[in-house]
Amino acid sequence: MVHCSLERMKDKIATFSRFGDTGHGGITRFSLSSEVLAARAEFKKRMAAIGATVVTDDMANMYATLPGTEPLKAIVSGSHLDSVRQGGNYDGVLGVMSAMEALETIATEKIPHRHPLTAMVWTNEEGARFEPAMMSSGVICGKFTKEKMLASVAKDQPGYTFGEALAASGYVGDEANRLSPDKQCALIELHIEQGPVLEAEGYDIGVVDGVCGMINYEFTFIGQADHAGTTPMKYRKDALYAAVKAIQYLHDELDKLDPALVYTTGKISAHPNIHTIIPDEVKFTIDARHYDPAVIEQVLAVIRKMPDEIVGCKVSYAEAWARKSVAYDPLLVDTVEESAVACNYSHMRIHSGPGHDAQYVADILPTSMIFVPSVEGHSHCELEYTPAEACAKGVDVLIQTLLSLDRKLG
Amino acid sequence: MVHCSLERMKDKIATFSRFGDTGHGGITRFSLSSEVLAARAEFKKRMAAIGATVVTDDMANMYATLPGTEPLKAIVSGSHLDSVRQGGNYDGVLGVMSAMEALETIATEKIPHRHPLTAMVWTNEEGARFEPAMMSSGVICGKFTKEKMLASVAKDQPGYTFGEALAASGYVGDEANRLSPDKQCALIELHIEQGPVLEAEGYDIGVVDGVCGMINYEFTFIGQADHAGTTPMKYRKDALYAAVKAIQYLHDELDKLDPALVYTTGKISAHPNIHTIIPDEVKFTIDARHYDPAVIEQVLAVIRKMPDEIVGCKVSYAEAWARKSVAYDPLLVDTVEESAVACNYSHMRIHSGPGHDAQYVADILPTSMIFVPSVEGHSHCELEYTPAEACAKGVDVLIQTLLSLDRKLG
Numbered sequence: 001m002v003h004c005s006l007e008r009m010k011d012k013i014a015t016f017s018r019f020g021d022t023g024h025g026g027i028t029r030f031s032l033s034s035e036v037l038a039a040r041a042e043f044k045k046r047m048a049a050i051g052a053t054v055v056t057d058d059m060a061n062m063y064a065t066l067p068g069t070e071p072l073k074a075i076v077s078g079s080h081l082d083s084v085r086q087g088g089n090y091d092g093v094l095g096v097m098s099a100m101e102a103l104e105t106i107a108t109e110k111i112p113h114r115h116p117l118t119a120m121v122w123t124n125e126e127g128a129r130f131e132p133a134m135m136s137s138g139v140i141c142g143k144f145t146k147e148k149m150l151a152s153v154a155k156d157q158p159g160y161t162f163g164e165a166l167a168a169s170g171y172v173g174d175e176a177n178r179l180s181p182d183k184q185c186a187l188i189e190l191h192i193e194q195g196p197v198l199e200a201e202g203y204d205i206g207v208v209d210g211v212c213g214m215i216n217y218e219f220t221f222i223g224q225a226d227h228a229g230t231t232p233m234k235y236r237k238d239a240l241y242a243a244v245k246a247i248q249y250l251h252d253e254l255d256k257l258d259p260a261l262v263y264t265t266g267k268i269s270a271h272p273n274i275h276t277i278i279p280d281e282v283k284f285t286i287d288a289r290h291y292d293p294a295v296i297e298q299v300l301a302v303i304r305k306m307p308d309e310i311v312g313c314k315v316s317y318a319e320a321w322a323r324k325s326v327a328y329d330p331l332l333v334d335t336v337e338e339s340a341v342a343c344n345y346s347h348m349r350i351h352s353g354p355g356h357d358a359q360y361v362a363d364i365l366p367t368s369m370i371f372v373p374s375v376e377g378h379s380h381c382e383l384e385y386t387p388a389e390a391c392a393k394g395v396d397v398l399i400q401t402l403l404s405l406d407r408k409l410g
Numbered sequence: 411m412v413h414c415s416l417e418r419m420k421d422k423i424a425t426f427s428r429f430g431d432t433g434h435g436g437i438t439r440f441s442l443s444s445e446v447l448a449a450r451a452e453f454k455k456r457m458a459a460i461g462a463t464v465v466t467d468d469m470a471n472m473y474a475t476l477p478g479t480e481p482l483k484a485i486v487s488g489s490h491l492d493s494v495r496q497g498g499n500y501d502g503v504l505g506v507m508s509a510m511e512a513l514e515t516i517a518t519e520k521i522p523h524r525h526p527l528t529a530m531v532w533t534n535e536e537g538a539r540f541e542p543a544m545m546s547s548g549v550i551c552g553k554f555t556k557e558k559m560l561a562s563v564a565k566d567q568p569g570y571t572f573g574e575a576l577a578a579s580g581y582v583g584d585e586a587n588r589l590s591p592d593k594q595c596a597l598i599e600l601h602i603e604q605g606p607v608l609e610a611e612g613y614d615i616g617v618v619d620g621v622c623g624m625i626n627y628e629f630t631f632i633g634q635a636d637h638a639g640t641t642p643m644k645y646r647k648d649a650l651y652a653a654v655k656a657i658q659y660l661h662d663e664l665d666k667l668d669p670a671l672v673y674t675t676g677k678i679s680a681h682p683n684i685h686t687i688i689p690d691e692v693k694f695t696i697d698a699r700h701y702d703p704a705v706i707e708q709v710l711a712v713i714r715k716m717p718d719e720i721v722g723c724k725v726s727y728a729e730a731w732a733r734k735s736v737a738y739d740p741l742l743v744d745t746v747e748e749s750a751v752a753c754n755y756s757h758m759r760i761h762s763g764p765g766h767d768a769q770y771v772a773d774i775l776p777t778s779m780i781f782v783p784s785v786e787g788h789s790h791c792e793l794e795y796t797p798a799e800a801c802a803k804g805v806d807v808l809i810q811t812l813l814s815l816d817r818k819l820g
Contacts, residue, residue: 195640212639216685226787228674228697229622229763230605233665235787240675244657251651255643264638265650266685268678268692275626275676275695275730276764277790282678284650285685287638320685353639377636377645380687 001343002403004105004395010388012097015042016081017089026382027089030156031082031124031135032060032165039081039093040171043121046100050107052119056173059136059146060166062121063177066103068406070114073185075405076365077102077398078120080357084128088384090192090391094372096121098190098395105399113406115185122357123166129154130162137357140178141364181364185409186332188401189358190370190394192386196377197350204393205340205347206371209333211359212262212351213296213325214289217303219246223313225272225280236278240270242313243282246306250286253302258295262353263288291325291351326359329366332401335408336368339400345393370394370401411753412813414515414805420798422507425452426491427499436792437499440566441492441534441545442470442575449491449503450581453531456510460517462529466583469546469556470576472531473587476513478816480524483595485815486775487512487808488530490767494538498794500602500801504782506531508600508805515809523816525595532767533576539564540572547767550588551774591774595819596742598811599768600780600804602796606787607760614803615750615757616781619743621769622672622699622761623706623735627713629656633723635682635690646688650680652723653692656716660696663712668705672763673698701735701761736769739776742811745818746778749810755803780804780811 019039020029029035040062044054047064054064065074079095099119106113127133130152138144150163166172179187193199198206223239247265254263264287271281288299308315333349340347350371352359361367372394375385429449430439439445450472454464457474464474475484489505509529516523537543540562548554560573576582589597603609608616633649657675664673674697681691698709718725743759750757760781762769771777782804785795 193640194637195642196636196645197640197642200645214639225791226606227604227764227789228676229624229672229699230603230607230784230789231672231763231787232605232607233669233672235606235610238674240678241657241661244654244661247651247654248658251654259643262639262641262643264648264686264688266638266680266687266689267683268650268680269683270676270678273677273679275697276674277676278674279676287685289639353641354637377641379637379640381635 002105002109002111002399004101004392004399006388006392008104009097009101009392009395012100013089013388016093016097020083022086022382024382026086026384027083028085028087029081029083030129031126032169036081037169040121043096043100047119050104052103055177056171057177058172058175059139060123060169060171061136062171063118065116065118066107068113068115068117072115073183074116074118075402076118076120076179076184076187077189077402078122079189079191080122080125082124082126084126084380086382087380088382090384090386091194091379092125094192094386094391095190098398101395102399102402111403113403115406115409117402125357129156134355134357134360137360141360143360179361184365186366186405187358187361188332188368188370188398189356190398191356192374192379193371194354194374194379198371198373199375201348202346203348204345204390205397206350207333207337207340207347208328208352208369208371209349210291210328210351211326211355212289212291212353213293213323214287215296215299215322216285216287216320217317218283218285218320219315219317221282221313221315223278223280226278228276228278231278237312238278239282239313240279242310242315243284245310246315247284249306250302254299257298258290261288261290261295263299285320289353293325326362328362328368332366332368335404336370336397336401339397339404342400343396345397370397412515412519412521412809414511414802414809416798416802418514419507419511419802419805422510423499423798426503426507430493432496432792434792436496436794437493438495438497439491439493440539441536442579446491447579450531453506453510457529460514462513465587466581467587468582468585469549470533470579470581471546472581473528475526475528476517478523478525478527482525483593484526484528485812486528486530486589486594486597487599487812488532489599489601490532490535492534492536492538494536494790496792497790498792500794500796501604501789502535504602504796504801505600508808511805512809512812521813523813525816525819527812535767539566544765544767544770547770551770553770589771594775596815597768597771597775597777598742598780598808599766600808601766602784602789603781604764604784604789608781608783609785611758612756613758614755614800615807616760617743617747617750617757618738618762618779618781619759620701620738620761621736621765622701622763623703623733624697624699625706625709625732626695626697626730627727628693628695628730629725629727631692631723631725633688633690636688638686638688641688647722648688649692649723650689652720652725653694655720656725657694659716660712664709667708668700671698671700671705673709695730699763703735733765736772738772738778742776742778745814746780746807746811749807749814752810753806755807780807
């Protein structure tokens with residue numbers, strides 16, 4: 001069994017953690033910022049050092065490829081280097097470092113492989129500076145038009161577009177280099193779980209078989225603003241109390257559905273939001289996710305059954321967005337699972353709740369993902385942590401999966 | 411029976427509505443602003459026109475006095491000219507215009523009176539620009555120290571103090587002119603109800619027998635912020651759901667208390683308030699008011715009985731402020747009631763929910779208030795409205811009350 005180098009992984013984690021270091025255990029490394037460009041240079045340097053050829057496409061996605069022994073399509077692994085503001089040292093970058101480590105191990109130990117093997121960096125996964133998230137994989141997989149994306153304006157710099165940042169980055173390459181079924185045959189993305197399940201259930205590896213579908217709705221309650229001291233209870237139309245009743249209704253009804261359903265009322269606002277005035281408008285969001293579209297349909301039925309009026313307030317709702325479930329490729333999912341078994345690491349099948357570049361790629365290439373545990377489930381914060389030893393187990397499974405696919409795929 | 415002049419009242423309402431006119435049916439007339447100074451000049455001009463002597467005290471409160479036929483203390487009526495942002499044309503200013511109209515009627519119709527009669531303007535009742543509310547009555551009645559009030563900084567102008575605005579106003583007079591039991595013997599403040607009760611119950615006049623006591627508490631719920639897509643329901647500590655349970659608990663328990671109790675959860679905030687993150691901190695306020703301190707004590711008991719932990723979240727609360735009930739002077743309250751009877755206007759006894767300058771004055775002088783109906787209970791907004799005819803009924807009762815007190819008081 002091939003093992004990666006724990007020391008080399010630790011060195012990579014320490015090195016990449018410096019690019020955008022906040023000084024408080026995390027990083028702020030926005031897409032196409034000087035911090036992310038430094039991280040890209042490090043990727044390029046290390047990949048060149050093992051003899052990989054590094055090219056970029058027109059969205060500045062990077063591809064570092066070790067040639068195979070046969071004229072076959074490449075097997076790809078990778079993720080992104082950009083982060084949210086005050087993010088952690090694992091979301092995204094761990095998938096890049098794992099792909100690097102896999103190629104470094106295979107190159108250093110001179111393990112023969114028929115297919116070219118590619119380590120990849122996606123441009124702008126987080127969307128923290130330029131919206132939307134998963135921008136470049138979205139362009140390449142036909143979700144977004146490139147023109148519209150080039151016009152996306154930096155949240156931190158009025159008028160400065162993604163197109164300008166891209167041109168200034170020095171990483172714009174040929175559109176012909178884009179990931180495509182003509183040149184690549186499979187993609188595996190390793191990522192931290194970003195949730196508590198693997199740690200709580202005691203598993204080393206999450207074998208990701210798909211991405212949960214989700215819906216996001218915003219509810220609005222319209223009541224009547226009146227003075228807290230002058231309006232008897234019987235005359236009130238309290239929009240906050242109506243919202244409270246509605247949230248309780250959603251909990252009561254949604255808790256009857258499949259226990260794997262997750263739903264969240266994360267955002268609430270009240271108007272005028274003054275302690276001495278009865279709120280006349282309250283809004284809250286509900287985000288609901290499940291792998292089975294039938295369960296999402298049940299959630300919608302619960303929403304539709306909500307009364308039009310609660311405690312005298314008018315209730316309305318609108319879909320903010322929705323995402324269909326994505327099923328990863330069964331052969332690749334099975335291969336990840338077999339690889340975990342071969343490595344003797346404990347593992348469970350899991351769906352991804354958050355979105356990843358891999359879910360767009362699943363539309364054009366056989367795709368799967370490997371999750372490693374997130375300590376206490378923290379993510380998108382400086383507390384985000386996965387011990388190097390747990391990361392290395394993920395890399396071992398990734399190496400095993402790449403080599404197994406190298407044997408299985410034509 | 412003496413009646414005021416409806417035409418003269420309509421003219422005053424139209425005239426004062428121009429000072430700070432927002433163009434949308436209301437006014438923004440902050441304390442000591444140029445808009446309020448124009449209104450003060452109008453008050454001074456009209457009071458001088460009927461032969462009243464106008465003086466101010468060191469807090470710029472204005473006193474326009476018609477001399478009486480005997481060397482007695484003055485009977486006072488008045489309110490304030492300042493408004494909240496985008497307030498209405500009645501809150502405060504109606505009490506000033508009513509006092510003016512009462513004096514104008516008495517002067518014009520040459521009605522003899524033993525006591526001096528004073529129409530009064532309080533400086534900065536709303537606290538919309540310089541906190542706190544009821545600032546000048548608070549200083550004069552010993553609630554606040556003048557030095558601290560002079561240092562109060564404008565909310566709309568960093569560094570600019572109430573003291574500077576006062577000095578620039580041109581209305582600073584002698585401290586010896588302050589309202590005091592040495593020179594005044596009673597105060598009646600006419601005000602709009604700012605609530606729906608008089609209109610809904612079909613009464614012309616509210617005979618205000620006191621001000622409700624109130625408490626204001628802020629609750630805090632501490633949970634755990636986690637990703638909406640990765641955290642199974644069983645691992646969650648959802649601070650918003652805890653707050654929802656708490657608000658429902660408060661409604662369930664407080665609704666069992668006296669039906670005259672009013673309570674309001676007017677302000678809520680969630681952190682980080684992002685639709686894809688389970689809130690880790692939610693705060694909301696509760697404002698509860700009742701005339702009987704025993705009922706307020708029952709509210710506190712309900713609050714104290716709240717569990718320390720709800721759905722895994724830590725619950726805490728703190729008093730933001732509290733106000734004791736104020737009972738108005740029985741002789742004055744009875745006199746207002748008798749005056750409403752004499753005028754043949756329908757009337758009910760009522761407590762004031764909001765605070766008014768009169769409640770501070772009640773500590774140093776016999777005091778009461780007269781309420782007139784607010785259409786649909788609107789107040790502190792541009793929709794605030796009381797028909798001129800309904801205002802005039804209030805003025806009639808005020809005139810009757812002043813003349814009756816003139817006979818009764820020594």
